[in-house]
Amino acid sequence: MMTNGDDAVEVVPVRHVGRYVAGFVVAVALAMLVHTLFSKVPTGQVSCHATAGARHCHPITNWRFGWNVVFHYFTSREILSGLLVTLELTAIAMAIGISLGLLIAIMRLSHNRLVSATAWVYTWFFRGTPVYVQLLFWFNIAALYQTVTFGLPFLNVTFAHINLVAFFTPFNTAVVGLGLNEAAYMSEIARSGLISVDEGQIEAATSLGMTRSQTLRLVILPQAMRVIIPPTGNEIISMLKTTSLAIAVSLVELLGAATNIYSANYEIMPLLIVASLWYLIVTTVLSTGQFYVERHYAKGALRTPPPTPIQRLRNDVRGIAAKFASGRSTARAS
């Protein structure tokens, strides 16, 4: 409402005809899509019954998308244990990816040429080969090395002895394969965060007498996090779905569980929907978490932090209420 002193002048908004047409077209298309989702189709069987001496027959219909099957399997034991494996795998592989990735990023920035070159080669190798191939590689590593021994070279001192054949179970293979691959991507994300911090911050920390590692931990990393978090959230969500490749090393995770079920009952689409719904649910939860972590690390970077979705909703409601109230008061005035 534009006002000029005490005289309120009515403002007539422009009508956007194009927007109404576009909205109508999209609404119709969405309605049609939703209708097909919940439509029923004949199963090919016929059911007959007699009413008042006459025989009535009609075809048996079923949900096209098999929602009853989806519902039946959604919380079945196989699916839930597959989901658990997927979540564990995502968590452990990402933990390896983030910590190793950070280490590699710091190595890339090292003054020692050999150290930084090693980090570069790692990234080059693991980004340059398909993760599917890497999984198969680790699954068959025992063909190259049967055991790994940790100790001091030339001194006959041994700390640990690992039998690779026993170690590389399907789960461990998937953890190692996905984690090492992820570290290559995370290292680039972490490096971009580290170099995004203004050099003046490093000089200020140095001039206070902080050591290089204090400067990194107390000044650079906390500020780099703001740049690192959003793509890391992306990586976690991406990892959640990439775990479905663990089928290559015969690990039964969420998709594997769904596959196992439909290979027995041929309800392919409903079980793919079950798996997809679970992926969507977990992704939604992760995205929400990401929002709050981002907000935490944005402290000091913005003069006013963006509102949380709940605050935004509250503001919207308040705004609409205010609009409603002022609309009524002008109506009364005129």
Place this chain on the structure above:
Amino acid sequence: MTTPMDATMPMVEAHGVHKSYGAVEVLRGVDLTVARGEVTCLIGPSGSGKSTLLRCINHLEKHDAGELRVDGHLVGYEAREGKLYERNDKQICAERSRIGMVFQRFNLFQHLTVLDNVTIGQVKVRGVSNDAAAVRARELLARVGLVDKEKNYPSQLSGGQQQRVAIARALAMEPKLMLFDEPTSALDPELVGEVLDVMKDLAKSGMTMIVVTHEMGFAREVANSLYFLDQGVIEESGNPREVLVNPRSARLQSFLSKVL
């Protein structure tokens, strides 16, 4: 590390200090003496090496040749048995922690509140307890006139306020020497005064200060000595009230005609 030194010994002594970045020779044999408790201003055109000299004094940059002493100690080296041993990182950090530095662009830690900016060095470098550090930080914030801003983040402050926090942050380390690298050059004109006032108070309290500046009024009023640096050498030096009024060298005359 800090043995009691003779009060007449200069705080900073430079003899023939050289520094090159690749093929560019920024400092070409600088001689300078800063007495304890005195304020020294460095002036000169941009690129003359003023900032580089300042950064060599707290070893943010390594000088290539010449002798540079702070409080009697060689900067970055230790002389023993006729050899110069490079100091290790820990020793250099300890030396640096007693030299405060204030930057043109403030360089406050953006992710920390004003109070945390002033306590972090005390807690993490000097090993002071959190409570004691906060007490000292509040004293210093009161001294620079920012007692009500301790919970704010740097991005919520004006340039002049940020620079005053930066001064408090440096003072929190109980420095024996303060370096100012063009502390008012990034400020809006109306905010310059508040920072210069804090620096004048500091000078009155007897702090040894080296100030790279373009504020000739400050130099004339506060400085005990003035050095004019041009193309990597000290072209002229002396009492600012004499040097600024009667510049002898043609270079300083032409420089002053541009900045005054």
